Amino acid sequence: MKYNPMEVATLRPDYLGFIFWEPSARYFDGEIKAIPPDIEKIGVFVDADISYVLDQIEKYDLQGVQLHGNETPEYCKELVEYTGRPDRFLKPVRCIKVFSVKEKFDFSVLKEYEEVCDYFLFDTKGKLPGGNGYTFDWSLLKNYPSQKPYFLSGGIGPENVEEIKKFLQTPESKYCHVLDVNSKFEDRPGLKNIEKLEEFIKALGIRQKRNKN
Numbered sequence: 253m254k255y256n257p258m259e260v261a262t263l264r265p266d267y268l269g270f271i272f273w274e275p276s277a278r279y280f281d282g283e284i285k286a287i288p289p290d291i292e293k294i295g296v297f298v299d300a301d302i303s304y305v306l307d308q309i310e311k312y313d314l315q316g317v318q319l320h321g322n323e324t325p326e327y328c329k330e331l332v333e334y335t336g337r338p339d340r341f342l343k344p345v346r347c348i349k350v351f352s353v354k355e356k357f358d359f360s361v362l363k364e365y366e367e368v369c370d371y372f373l374f375d376t377k378g379k380l381p382g383g384n385g386y387t388f389d390w391s392l393l394k395n396y397p398s399q400k401p402y403f404l405s406g407g408i409g410p411e412n413v414e415e416i417k418k419f420l421q422t423p424e425s426k427y428c429h430v431l432d433v434n435s436k437f438e439d440r441p442g443l444k445n446i447e448k449l450e451e452f453i454k455a456l457g458i459r460q461k462r463n464k465n
């Protein structure tokens with residue numbers, strides 16, 4: 253088995269990502285069987301043609317796109333507008349624009365994306381456009397200038413539990429909407445270790461969507 257999204261779905265995450273970037277060892281071209289409708293399926297893309305993204309949205313009934321390349325604000329706008337067009341018979345998707353962070357980050361780049369995406373995602377800059385497995389210095393988010401909810405990403409693993417707890421007490425975590433995990437919870441690329449994920453959720457005391465009330 254290369255991918256086990258159905259098993260991950262049993263943990264009731266808010267979002268489930270599928271990588272649609274061919275060079276990745278996690279590239280997804282399988283079948284997505286019935287996943288509970290309250291879990292949003294997110295397609296992960298890197299500078300893909302808009303027509304390709306639309307095809308994947310349609311094929312897999314994706315609710316969102318996560319853009320890891322140099323996609324411009326115009327690209328994001330076009331994509332979201334296209335999905336709402338009657339001839340595509342699609343629902344407008346959520347747009348998550350990814351920004352890669354190194355030792356420093358110029359938050360002014362976010363400004364032109366404010367209007368055209370739903371969430372920002374902060375990942376660690378590495379050799380690959382994503383899935384590098386390294387964390388960045390989350391205290392940089394002290395300078396986060398926006399009120400848009402963001403995904404915290406990049407190499408988050410079981411060893412980060414205490415750090416995450418501390419981060420979640422800080423003012424800079426105010427708009428942190430999602431903790432995004434990937435390679436640190438895998439037995440091999442694409443194959444998530446369910447026990448590790450369960451332990452992580454338990455250790456953080458996170459309650460999943462279904463049980464939030």
Ligand SMILES: O=C(O)c1ccccc1N[C@@H]1O[C@H](COP(=O)(O)O)[C@@H](O)[C@H]1O
Nearest residue numbers: 276320381382383384385406407434435
């Ligand atoms: O995981 C990949 O192979 C990948 C390839 C291209 C773009 C994004 C990719 N993954 C996403 O990257 C972040 C961080 O992952 P990690 O925790 O550092 O492994 C995450 O959103 C993945 O979905």
